[in-house]
Amino acid sequence: MSIKEKYVNPFTDFGFKKLFGTELNKDLLIDFLNQVVLPNRHKIADLSYAKNEQIGNTEIDRKAIFDLYCVGTNGERFIVEMQKAKQNYFKDRSIFYSSFPIQEQAKRGDWDFKLSEIYTVGILDFVFTEDSAEKEVRHEVQLKDQNCRVFYDKLTFIYLEMPHFTKTEDELKTTYDKWLYVLKHLPYLDNRPKALQEKIFAKLFDAAEVAKFTPDERNSYEASLKYYRDLKNVIDTAIAEGELKGELKGKTEGMMIGLIEGKREGKIEGKIEGKLEGKIEGKIEIARNALAENIPLDIISRLTGFTIEELTKLKNE
Secondary structure (H helix, E strand, O other), rough: OOOOOOOOOOOOHHHHHHHOOOOHHHHHHHHHHHHHOOOOOOOOOEEEOOOOOOOOOOOOOOOEEEEEEEEEEOEEEEEEEOOOOOOOHHHHHHHHEEEEHHHHOOOOOOOOOOOEEEEEEEOOOOOOHHHHOOOEEEEEEEEOOOOOOEEEEEEEEEEEEEEHOOOOOOHHHOOOHHHHHHHHHHHOOOOOOOOOOOHHHHHHHHHEHHOOOOHHHHHHHHHHHHHHHHHHHHHHHHHHHHHHHHHEEEHHHHHHHHHHOOOHHHHHHHHHHHHHHHHHHHHHHHHHHHOOOOOOHHHHHHHOOHHHHHHHHHOOO
């Protein structure tokens, strides 16, 4: 596969970890966390990378594999995830992941239960369904009471819905805006924009230049990029086909019911039902195409909402 882009795609597994997951580029992650995750809080001066695979306390407990997991100098825990595609239970997954850095702080013997802060950060290449009509990019979520007062301020979830970030280069005023711009546009740029002349971005663009990769790095990136493109193509195609089938089926059924009953409600009912069925057919098509690409079952399950058992049955059909 020929790589035409000058800079690495940060939404690939390789690209994300190349830029933010190495000791050599640790200052990139520190600046990103300080500017995007902690804009109104204390700043972290340093951090250390922790093991990204977390195992439950017993053999039957599930495990979690984070994209990045790091600990600040004051004990703050940061889980950073780059999420390429929408999945049914992504929020549930975020909550589940946050339970591991909570549990690992437990101490044997006498312990007063004091915990360090935990931040779960999701950089999303999609928008939540309930936010489709909104244009907010950054969502910060904490545990609150019935009067919307923060009940516990040491557990914070940050979600960045990247499709909602639409600022142009000329509109970039803050470092926060510049970080979001570079994450979204990096693989489509030919040179470092004039608005991104800070030293931290000079280092990022240098680290992201594909031509400077070693042969092994290039091979790894090619495989990661192919996986990203195949997955995105499978999802986009299936959704488009599913919505089209649903819309056509809905129109047909709606017209039939309307003709029979002579009511406008028939058209509406048929269209709604058709769209719902079309979306289900679309998910089945996503699963079949993903299975054909030998994508792991747990990933397909997260993308479609089907259980492993359902996917296994579909694979054997």
